[in-house]
Amino acid sequence: MHHFVRQPALDDHPLTRLDARVKLLSALALLLMVISCRGIVFPLLVAGICGGICLSLGVRPRVLALRFAEPLFIAGMVLVLKLFFTGTEPLFSFSLAGWEVVGHRDGLMEGVRIASRIAGAVTVVAAIGFATPFTDLMAALAWLRVPKGFIEVALFAWRYLFLLLDDAQVVYAAQKNRLGYACYRRGLRSFGTLAGALVIKAFDNSQNITTAMVQRGYDGTMPLMKHRPFHVGEVAVALLVVVGMGFVWSL
Amino acid sequence: MQKILPIMLLFLTTPAHAMHISEGILPFSWAALWFAVAVPFVALGIKRLNDLAKDDLSFKPLVGLMAAVVFIISCMPVPVPTAGTCSHPCGTGIAAILVGPFVSVVITAVALLIQALFLAHGGLSTWGADIVSMGVVGSFAGWFTFRALRAMGASLGVAGFAAGLLADWATYATTSLVLAAGIRGDSPFLPLAGKIVLAFIPTQLPLGLLEGAMTAGMVMLLQRKRPELLVRMRVITEKELTAHA
Numbered sequence: 167m168h169h170f171v172r173q174p175a176l177d178d179h180p181l182t183r184l185d186a187r188v189k190l191l192s193a194l195a196l197l198l199m200v201i202s203c204r205g206i207v208f209p210l211l212v213a214g215i216c217g218g219i220c221l222s223l224g225v226r227p228r229v230l231a232l233r234f235a236e237p238l239f240i241a242g243m244v245l246v247l248k249l250f251f252t253g254t255e256p257l258f259s260f261s262l263a264g265w266e267v268v269g270h271r272d273g274l275m276e277g278v279r280i281a282s283r284i285a286g287a288v289t290v291v292a293a294i295g296f297a298t299p300f301t302d303l304m305a306a307l308a309w310l311r312v313p314k315g316f317i318e319v320a321l322f323a324w325r326y327l328f329l330l331l332d333d334a335q336v337v338y339a340a341q342k343n344r345l346g347y348a349c350y351r352r353g354l355r356s357f358g359t360l361a362g363a364l365v366i367k368a369f370d371n372s373q374n375i376t377t378a379m380v381q382r383g384y385d386g387t388m389p390l391m392k393h394r395p396f397h398v399g400e401v402a403v404a405l406l407v408v409v410g411m412g413f414v415w416s417l
Numbered sequence: 418m419q420k421i422l423p424i425m426l427l428f429l430t431t432p433a434h435a436m437h438i439s440e441g442i443l444p445f446s447w448a449a450l451w452f453a454v455a456v457p458f459v460a461l462g463i464k465r466l467n468d469l470a471k472d473d474l475s476f477k478p479l480v481g482l483m484a485a486v487v488f489i490i491s492c493m494p495v496p497v498p499t500a501g502t503c504s505h506p507c508g509t510g511i512a513a514i515l516v517g518p519f520v521s522v523v524i525t526a527v528a529l530l531i532q533a534l535f536l537a538h539g540g541l542s543t544w545g546a547d548i549v550s551m552g553v554v555g556s557f558a559g560w561f562t563f564r565a566l567r568a569m570g571a572s573l574g575v576a577g578f579a580a581g582l583l584a585d586w587a588t589y590a591t592t593s594l595v596l597a598a599g600i601r602g603d604s605p606f607l608p609l610a611g612k613i614v615l616a617f618i619p620t621q622l623p624l625g626l627l628e629g630a631m632t633a634g635m636v637m638l639l640q641r642k643r644p645e646l647l648v649r650m651r652v653i654t655e656k657e658l659t660a661h662a
Contacts, residue, residue, distance in 0.1 A: 247613075313463045322477065368482035375475075
């Protein structure tokens with residue numbers, strides 16, 4: 167999982183340097199266009215552009231393929247589901263073990279439309295995820311008036327996620343070395359113990375963190391990152407891109 | 418054949434993170450509706466979080482760390498022998514038992530946001546739908562089951578098992594309905610929903626049992642090793658702790 171989450175983007179890439187608020191708002195605008203689009207060309211165009219952005223950010227193709235594997239598998243399943251179980255206009259049929267299977271033209275079109283929407287939306291979010299540090303995204307959400315309590319919890323979760331993940335890997339390796347997953351029943355017990363140990367660590371760490379933070383002046387609220395003023399050039403370029411894509415969307 | 422094809426499709430199942438509705442799968446109208454449903458629960462969860470954090474400064478860090486635990490648990494592949502594949506537990510049952518259902522919704526929302534942004538599990542456009550199925554329905558199903566069984570005198574293990582089991586199954590039932598409503602187009606809702614439920618059954622039926630066993634294991638481990646934590650989170654009373662000791 168580290169492999170996925172810690173994939174670095176190029177620091178000197180123009181998209182990495184762009185204000186997180188501008189990136190977030192542009193990505194949300196694109197996402198809205200993709201999910202409200204009734205055609206297949208626009209989402210696929212967005213998928214192509216954002217996939218290219220991910221590659222230009224220095225993301226390895228293997229990481230990109232792994233990231234997209236699950237949503238694309240789901241897209242394929244939806245396509246099959248729509249092809250065979252919805253629609254009225256027969257496109258083809260074949261016999262399988264004495265049963266007649268019918269694929270429908272309208273079902274296929276609907277399935278392709280949903281699959282292209284998934285491809286477009288996933289690449290938009292992947293591009294912003296690769297190009298923006300989590301803390302910058304949270305600061306951008308705070309600027310969008312997302313409640314501070316939510317942002318603070320998200321920042322705590324992000325800060326200690328890797329710590330707990332390392333702990334989980336150590337416990338898992340120790341259990342595995344002691345044949346904790348040798349049979350199904352034992353594996354289940356080991357898994358329960360692992361999850362329980364994580365909860366205990368979460369409790370203990372929260373106490374230690376609070377003590378350390380109180381010593382540094384924590385009073386129940388965390389200071390959030392201050393934003394620099396918007397750069398007119400950044401905003402203008404982002405607006406141009408969004409309006410341009412909006413024009414393509416409307417065609 | 419059209420009826421048994423969903424069952425055949427199941428055997429194509431990969432290590433699926435099917436608990437989450439994938440990015441872009443819902444059209445705008447459905448995505449917006451599920452956001453509207455999720456927002457009041459998240460808002461109430463944040464209010465409850467802020468109220469509790471006023472009395473206990475360590476509560477926000479604890480909730481953050483619980484979100485990290487839920488994130489890790491819901492990324493752990495668990496082998497499902499009947500389907501010959503892997504799936505993953507949701508972890509919201511245990512979160513709801515420990516911190517209550519409303520704060521558990523916030524925990525789930527945070528875990529889902531991180532997964533959507535950095536793992537492509539779920540998505541930003543389906544965040545609302547995922548919060549409703551996994552956070553709201555999963556948390557409340559788990560919490561009510563646990564509390565009801567404890568009120569009837571069930572042991573921590575039995576109540577934990579039932580809470581984990583029902584939280585998982587309720588999440589999947591909701592996911593199926595949300596998915597069917599979102600992708601049905603002009604097709605009738607119920608037959609498609611039935612097929613999606615059918616497609617989830619071989620993986621999720623045993624996974625629910627696994628999640629139940631895992632939740633029971635976690636609660637019993639806490640009772641054995643750190644019972645004072647269960648008292649602090651009001652899962653058991655001081656009296657029960659003394660009786661257990």
